[in-house]
Amino acid sequence: MTNPYIPMKAEIVSIKTETRDIKTFRLKPLGGKLKFEAGQFVEVSVFGVGEAPISISSDPDVDDYFELSVRRVGSVTGALFKLSEGAIIGVRGPYGRGWPLKESEGMDVLIVGGGCGAAPLRPAILKLLRSRDRYGRIELLYGARTPSDVMYMEEFEAIAEGSGCRVLLTVDTIAPDNRWRYSVGVVTSLFDKISVNPFRSVALVCGPEIMMMYAVRDLLRLGFKPENIYLSMERRMRCGLGFCGHCQIGRKYVCLDGPVFSYSEIAPMPDKIV
Amino acid sequence: MSVVGSMNTFIADLHDLDRLVEVARSRYSVYAPVRRGRGYVFSKIEGMSDTDLRYNRTILPPTKIFHRPKEVLLRFQLADGPEFGEVVEVEPMMIFGVHACDLNAILRLDRFFTRRFEDPYYLARRRGSVVVALNCNGPRDEYCFCASLGTGPTVYGGYDILLTEVRDRMFLVEAGSEIGANLIDEARFRRASMSDMEAKKAVASTAKREFRRYADFRSLSYPVIEVLAHTVWDEEADKCFSCGNCSLVCPTCYCYEIYDTLDMDLNSGFRVRRLDSCQLYGYAEVALGGNFRKSRKARLRHWMVCKFGGAAGGELSSCVGCGRCIFYCPARIDITSVASRLREAV
Numbered sequence: 001m002t003n004p005y006i007p008m009k010a011e012i013v014s015i016k017t018e019t020r021d022i023k024t025f026r027l028k029p030l031g032g033k034l035k036f037e038a039g040q041f042v043e044v045s046v047f048g049v050g051e052a053p054i055s056i057s058s059d060p061d062v063d064d065y066f067e068l069s070v071r072r073v074g075s076v077t078g079a080l081f082k083l084s085e086g087a088i089i090g091v092r093g094p095y096g097r098g099w100p101l102k103e104s105e106g107m108d109v110l111i112v113g114g115g116c117g118a119a120p121l122r123p124a125i126l127k128l129l130r131s132r133d134r135y136g137r138i139e140l141l142y143g144a145r146t147p148s149d150v151m152y153m154e155e156f157e158a159i160a161e162g163s164g165c166r167v168l169l170t171v172d173t174i175a176p177d178n179r180w181r182y183s184v185g186v187v188t189s190l191f192d193k194i195s196v197n198p199f200r201s202v203a204l205v206c207g208p209e210i211m212m213m214y215a216v217r218d219l220l221r222l223g224f225k226p227e228n229i230y231l232s233m234e235r236r237m238r239c240g241l242g243f244c245g246h247c248q249i250g251r252k253y254v255c256l257d258g259p260v261f262s263y264s265e266i267a268p269m270p271d272k273i274v
Numbered sequence: 275m276s277v278v279g280s281m282n283t284f285i286a287d288l289h290d291l292d293r294l295v296e297v298a299r300s301r302y303s304v305y306a307p308v309r310r311g312r313g314y315v316f317s318k319i320e321g322m323s324d325t326d327l328r329y330n331r332t333i334l335p336p337t338k339i340f341h342r343p344k345e346v347l348l349r350f351q352l353a354d355g356p357e358f359g360e361v362v363e364v365e366p367m368m369i370f371g372v373h374a375c376d377l378n379a380i381l382r383l384d385r386f387f388t389r390r391f392e393d394p395y396y397l398a399r400r401r402g403s404v405v406v407a408l409n410c411n412g413p414r415d416e417y418c419f420c421a422s423l424g425t426g427p428t429v430y431g432g433y434d435i436l437l438t439e440v441r442d443r444m445f446l447v448e449a450g451s452e453i454g455a456n457l458i459d460e461a462r463f464r465r466a467s468m469s470d471m472e473a474k475k476a477v478a479s480t481a482k483r484e485f486r487r488y489a490d491f492r493s494l495s496y497p498v499i500e501v502l503a504h505t506v507w508d509e510e511a512d513k514c515f516s517c518g519n520c521s522l523v524c525p526t527c528y529c530y531e532i533y534d535t536l537d538m539d540l541n542s543g544f545r546v547r548r549l550d551s552c553q554l555y556g557y558a559e560v561a562l563g564g565n566f567r568k569s570r571k572a573r574l575r576h577w578m579v580c581k582f583g584g585a586a587g588g589e590l591s592s593c594v595g596c597g598r599c600i601f602y603c604p605a606r607i608d609i610t611s612v613a614s615r616l617r618e619a620v
Contacts, residue, residue: 003360003362004393005347005348005394005545006348006360007358047350047352047356047358047534048352048534048536048540050545073561073562074562077561088356090356234560234561235560235566236559238530238531238532239532241390241391241393242389242391243386243393244531244550245528245529245530245550245557245587246529246531246550246557246558248576248585248586249586250496251496251586256390257586270497270502270572270575271566271572271576
């Protein structure tokens with residue numbers, strides 16, 4: 001029996017600063033590859049500090065390395081931020097059920113991200129664009145607090161340039177002297193501008209749960225079906241194995257049944273905002 | 275292989291059982307209910323005089339012998355590394371005198387820890403162990419309610435050896451596995467008579483009639499709105515201290531926290547898991563202070579619905595009617611009375 005609690009070693013090969021509190025770590029698994037699907041997560045170990053569940057943010061079709069875009073919010077992410085290239089950390093996984101990309105073929109796709117919620121969406125975006133002809137319209141809406149909180153900025157702008165995906169960006173607030181070419185307002189304020197057809201479109205949503213609550217409310221109003229709205233839920237998955245209990249939402253384990261749920265699955269469950 | 279029938283049914287008094295313990299002790303650490311203060315605990319015994327087979331219930335259930343309240347998962351060191359490796363502490367054990375409720379809890383955790391993934395720590399201890407179950411001749415006290423849940427008082431499978439007290443301190447002994455049969459064989463018990471076997475049937479049929487506490491948890495589940503929105507949660511949450519006793523003593527509560535501890539040399543350390551409780555404030559916390567069960571009501575409701583079999587663990591984390599959570603609750607919250615209030619609504 002292999003022990004699922006024992007991590008695999010991974011070397012930090014590069015670190016990119018995305019915003020003042022988000023960095024993207026490119027990791028090379030040592031002694032194996034990490035095969036994953038868009039939307040899955042790993043348990044990251046910084047030994048002596050602990051483990052934390054982090055979404056994989058890189059292209060699922062690249063298996064020499066994988067990337068984690070991490071916001072500094074606690075002890076493990078804080079310790080991760082102090083590491084440099086060449087450092088070895090532990091990783092186990094991947095865990096969970098990702099975005100329903102296969103199931104969405106032939107449909108329009110609306111991607112809605114907020115803050116560091118762009119991280120688990122990025123593998124889906126890359127994957128969708130690679131099989132661009134299998135989908136109808138694709139639109140990406142992304143919102144952050146301020147212009148300096150926008151992650152993947154150059155990448156989003158490059159996607160907007162070509163590749164058949166409309167990109168709409170917004171920030172909650174801007175400083176008076178700031179040069180920001182895009183919208184100002186919460187991400188749901190971009191819903192007025194969408195051109196996907198709500199009746200034959202899936203929505204892939206990730207962000208703070210309060211943002212997802214408003215997004216779902218508006219998407220339903222626009223005509224999206226509850227079973228076509230997919231949310232990536234954040235809970236404190238301690239084990240990733242369906243044992244430790246912390247990630248339960250009603251009858252669901254976020255680590256096994258999610259983290260991606262359709263709204264119709266998760267809506268009746270208690271102890272959540274969305 | 276069928277081991278049921280008179281050829282494999284024996285009769286033993288406490289002296290005979292002493293021989294069984296003696297035989298087992300050459301291969302296993304033998305744990306049995308031992309009086310500790312006003313309660314009982316599963317503790318190592320050397321002979322039958324250390325244990326009391328008429329115990330009502332142990333403070334901690336035997337599931338927590340296999341799923342330890344605290345254990346090391348792996349050892350690591352940071353210098354030139356990190357380097358790390360698993361630590362699995364296994365001791366071959368005989369758990370002696372397990373009631374039907376607690377045995378059913380063990381069987382549920384066996385299934386729980388072998389679903390999508392396998393938990394090597396639980397399974398290593400469990401698979402290296404022997405369970406001697408003990409039928410109950412009725413409720414052990416007024417807190418027992420296994421009969422209404424179908425988890426007792428009589429055991430129907432999942433044991434290595436099964437004891438039934440058919441007359442005063444005389445036990446019918448049955449083997450449920452090859453290991454159990456071999457141990458019995460070595461202990462050289464007398465074969466049971468037809469009347470001994472008839473006596474066991476009589477015990478089983480009278481035992482379940484004596485229960486005064488009753489529970490019906492069917493359909494008390496997430497996301498049934500009548501269950502979620504009931505006012506009983508507000509009333510009970512007003513009494514609850516969020517102490518976590520209920521889940522600590524519960525035989526089907528397995529939730530745990532994982533954390534690292536670093537030695538004083540700041541180089542070597544352990545990754546540890548320790549039982550956690552959904553009744554504690556930090557259980558449903560996420561990054562940046564978010565908490566999805568801030569209110570005591572939400573926490574109490576989650577625990578009870580889980581025990582009703584209506585949360586993510588399903589029936590594998592559901593109640594077996596042992597009565598511990600009622601007995602050990604400092605606020606006298608009673609899952610059976612909450613359930614009957616809810617049943618009026620569904």
